[in-house]
Amino acid sequence: MAGQPSAASPPAESTSHGLRVVLAWLILSAVATPLVAIYVGPLIPPGNASTQATEQVFDNTWMLAVITPVICFLVVFFAYALLSFRAAPGGVVDGPPLRNDSRVQVLWMIATGLIVLFLAGFGTYELLQNGAGGGQGPDPIAVPSGQKFQVQVIGQQWQFTYRYPSLGGLESNQLVLPAHTYIELNVTSLDAVHSFWAYELGVKADANPGVNNVAYVQTKDPTTFHVRCAELCGLWHPYMFNNGRVVDTSQFQKWATQQEHLYASIKPFMDKSESDGGAPYSKTYFPQPDRRAG
Amino acid sequence: MRVGVKLLLVAVAVMAAGVVIGFYVSNLTTLAGSPTYSVPVHNVDGHKVVNLELQTVAAVGPKLSPNPDWVSYLIKDQSGQWKRETVWDLPAHATVHVTIYNFDGASGLRNPYLARPQGMVGNRIMVDGKPTDAIDPNDASHTFAVPALGLILAIPGVADDAKNPCGYAPCAMSNAHRTIKFTFHTTTPGHFRWQCFVPCAAGWVYGFGGPMQTIGYMDGFLNVKA
Amino acid sequence: MSETAVAGPRTPWWRRPIGFNLLTGIVLGIAGWYVGWFGAHAISAESLEYFGDTDYNELSVYLAYLGGVIGFLVGLGFLNYPIARLRGYPPSLREKETHGWTRYFGLCTDHKVVGIQYLWGIGLFFFIGGLNAMLIRTEQLSPHSQSFPMGTYLTLVGMHGTMMMGMMTSGILGPFANYFVPIMIGARRMAFPRIEALTFWILMAAGGVLTTTIFFGGFPTGWTGYAPLQTQANPGMDNYILFFALVGVSMTLLGLNMIATILTMRAPGLTWTRLPIFVWGVLSTAVLMVLAAPVLIAVLAMGALDRTAQTSFFNAAAGGSNYLYQNLFWVFGHPEVYILALPGFAIVLELLPVFSRKPLWGYRLAVAGLLGVSLLSWFVWQHHLFVSGINGDLRPFYMLSTELISIPTGFTFLCGMMTLWRGRIRYSVPMLFCLAWFFNFLIGGLSGVFLSDVPSDVTTHGSFFSMAHFHYTIMGGLVFTFFAAIYYWVPKMTGWELHEGLAKIHFWTMFIFFNSTFAPLLAAGFLGQSRRAPVYTGNLKFLNDWVSISAYLLGISMLIFLFNLVWSLAFVKKPAEANPWASRSIEFQLPSPVPVHNFDRIPVFSSDPYGYGEGPAPSYVVPAGAPAGRD
Secondary structure, X not given: OOOOOOOOOOHHHHHHHHHHHHXXXXXXXXXXXXXXXXXXXXXXXXXXXXXXXXXXXXXHHHHHHHHHHHHHHHHHHHHHHHHHOEOOOOOOOOOOOOOOOHHHHHHHHHHHHHHHHHHHHHHHHHHHHHHHHEOOOOOOOOOOOOOOEEEEEEEEOOEEEEEEHHHOOEEEOOEEEEOOOEEEEEEEEOOOOEEEEXXXXXXXXXXXXXXXXEEEEEEOOOEEEEEEEOOOOOOOHHHOEEEEEEEOHHHHHHHHHHHHHHXXXXXXXXXXXXXXXXXXXXXXXXXXXXXXXX | OOHHHHHHHHHHHHHHHHHHHHHHHHHHXXXXXXXXXXXXXXXXXXXXXXXXXXXXXXXXXXXXXXXXXXXXXXXXOOOOOEEOOOEEEEEOOEEEEEEEEEOOEOOOOOOHHHHOOEOOHHHOEEEOOEEEOOXXXXXXEEEEEEHHHOEEEEEEOEOXXXXXXXXXXXOOOOOXXXXXXXXXXXXXXXXXXXXXXXXXOOOOHHHOOHHHHOEOOOXXXXXXXX | OOOOOOOOOOOOOOOOXXXXXXXXXXXXXXXXXXXXXXXHHHHHOOOOHHHHHHOOOHHHHHHHHHHHHHHHHHHHOOOHHHHHHHOOOOOOOOOOOOOHHHHHHOOOOOHHHHHHHHHHHHHHHHHHHHHHHHHHHHHOOOOOOOOOOHHHHHHHHHHHHHHHHHHHOOOXXXXXXXXXXXXXXXXXXXOXXXXXXXXXXXXXXXXHHHHHHHHHOOOOOOOOOOOOOOOOOOOHHHHHHHHHHHHHHHHHHHHHHHHHHHHHOOOOOOOHHHOOHHHHHHHHHHHHHHHHHHHHHHHHHHHHHHHHOOOOOOOHHHOOOHHHHHHHHHHHHHHHHHHHHHHHHHHXXXXXXXXXXXXXXOHHHHHHHXXXXXXXXXXXXXXXXXXXXXXXXXXXXXXXXXXXXXXHHHHHHHHHHHHHOOOOEOOOHHHHHHHHHHHHHXXXXXXXXXXXXXXXXXXXXXXXXXHHHHHHHHHHHHHHHHHHHHHHHHHHHHOEOOOHHHHHHHHHHHXXXXXXXXXXXXXXXXXXXXXXXXXXXXXXXXHHHHHHHHHHHHHHHHHHHHHHHHHHHHHHOOEOOXXXXXXXXXXXXXXXXXXXXXXXXXXXXXXXXXXXXXXXXXXXXXXXOOOOOOO
């Protein structure tokens, strides 16, 4: 049933509704945004164990701060609209035939456009500094300056092993990193696609077969961190994790010596060429395809 | 249609759905899994000791598996029978003596580093009675690894021209084999997965499909219980 | 055209199933399956060496299922018309449209029957996917693998995701667009009625293919099917490949049909600016379907070749690249998620005017929003690959394009919000679901903002945050509007009312437990829980248990809905009024259920259906003496 046409509402009524919403929004945002930015933002993981992790927290805090007024506006708008504009009980009555208001459209487009462009620009700036801990592929564009300590991460089904070119290419199933150092992680895989995720360090780089994926992370104080695989790689993907450690230089030397001692017996085999079954240090590996029983 | 008939139809449909769901769920809990084997625990001087006798075979055979050509680990139970069960209950804070008889040929490791035994007592294993701290990766036939315990070792394979190779499992000691022995310690209780790292699943890309990705063949669990 | 069943001598009950219908379809399907299976074994079993090593014959799995699907379709009667035409019979558009309740169990060219078939068919697979979700949450009750063996858990995750993605893609277009688009544009049929029926039955066959994957060992890749893991998986992977290929075919044909219908069959007076916004949403979705689904079919064909013919499209060691798979998949995959989201926008914008009693505010802006999302969805796919090692230069571009797509999405929000503004809002159940959409999609969209920002994405990619994001947008977006559409249109489709009290209970329990399930998962993702893994650090156990209990309660709310459906439609059977919502849209000016021929006379449109508050004049007038209109 079509309702009776309603009398044209005076423009003042619309304006007063609008003013109330805007006022409530301004007050709520002014209160909520600083609270969120100061108290909630810094709590967002992954924490402060590396420069990249700190940058991510900073980035997330800013995004949260920008998003909070948006949420406040929608909360205020809906609370107001759903309560004030309820239909009166009784028969179905039509509302005012408002079809458009180009001022509102333009305002909305400008506001959303600005927010989006700001967030994109801010994120890009953060990203281009040093890669924000993400894998950048074989030709990274966001390279931090200065000396970098190289560590290779090899994903395989289903464990990560780590090679240290500066220690003679020694391989280990433990990830130990020196503190206060810029690390260049070269992530690759021997078989399926894995993903190296060092949670507290804020690093994630996919391990692809035949590809060297470079990520940068600057360690801070000694700490432990969790490494897990973040790309489904088969049966034991969920169990593909280990703990890593960031230790100070003297500890790192001790550990390196101990690993070299362990590695010594397998080193002659590792140094052979790939066709002889060895695996000299390289950025990517193509293990022989016939490495399976016939 | 009368209400009674409708009610009956609805009840039948609900029960049928329940039965189908029940079959589905119970099927899933056993699909691609393995029964658990409780390894018997001995007490030596107040210390818990466990003996694991394992066998790795090139083809598990139709009696033990619907996939007769798959490679597999087998475990010997108390009655001397070889079973295809790869989930084992072990005690915590115990010493585990492991003996592995390998009846399979070599196929080589994808990552030769894994041929360096580590995580067991002395970081070395006994191969046919001789202590070894590195296997030639080209000789590797299988590995036994428990990554969460840092335990990894490669098992050398039977020579290609060996006499009397084993066909279908279970293999007898008269078949050509290599014997590997080592000891490791369990510590805290927990569920520790173990796997083989040699890409020995012939026919699959990278050799890691089929038995390499199915619990009950080349993968399993150590349920370390307090 | 008479709307009653053709009168005639009653056929004895034992003769009724004879003919081309679902029964014949199943029989011929099983026969076709065996033909394919044994045929492939005979041809190739010994020639491909690796079959001997693996004990599997992949080729026979493919040919068996293809044979089964073809047999199924032949048994349903899809070849009858082409063969009849080949033999010289005259063309016809109608088949079995007046046969009574049995027309729902076979090939029927009445678009309304196809719509109802879709509703039940998709509903069935939705519940199967939902059952898998309950099993997933059961496994997640404990931080280590305990209820299901590891391989089975991965299959469950894969089956849940794949089933939902494959089925819910047609979740709104299938039932509601098929039923209502011809009515809304004043037509008596779709452009290609037989193809319409075909899309439904292909989808059902595909569902059968996917549910039987457990008999072949399941598949370990999740719904994205990444190579090269895909290449080394058990034969169950072939079920996944074939399922998605069939879904792709169904999607392409469905989209094609929609586009052809909307473009060519609008009644006189229905200009583009008078088209209901629902039809615009269907059009923008259909364009995406037609363009994206073929890419999926192509990438799956490559995967199938890698698995059977030992090609190396995705095998890096032999010259291929896993990036090829990832990029091709996501070129499909991203438009796919907008195929899921856009019908939700369309439903919300369609229903809000009815329940606010105001015209749709900013009609042209809303259309621009829908088309803008459709267009921009092609330019964002690499945001799934931010940390995969793609060229670093690409990342700022994709970050920008992904952020930009929130602008046309925002238009939908603006038009919806301004439609509510100063309206006379009635909180009927369809309206409640639409309002919930705003809440859920807001959270989904804002979590998407975090994910689109590369530094933030480094932590959240591949974690439960990403999973909660897409559940908020897809389940909170699409599935809620799916239920809104059901409560809104089922009285029209069936002629019976759905019990309102039960519907409200369903809504509130679903809304509360949906949010209770997925909001904590946003946190779990940030706290480091990896996706598709039943293993997590001990400190997350409480969170996971809370989520699992909420998920069970969410499942129970679905059962309440199911109970309401059966109770109201089979037992109570209270006749619904023709226009229970006082809507000005044309479908509500017709009797409930809509008669077979839709209209006595083709209507003439003079305005859009949103003239609330603008006067009592209807927007479609059939002038006296107007011709009856042809088919």
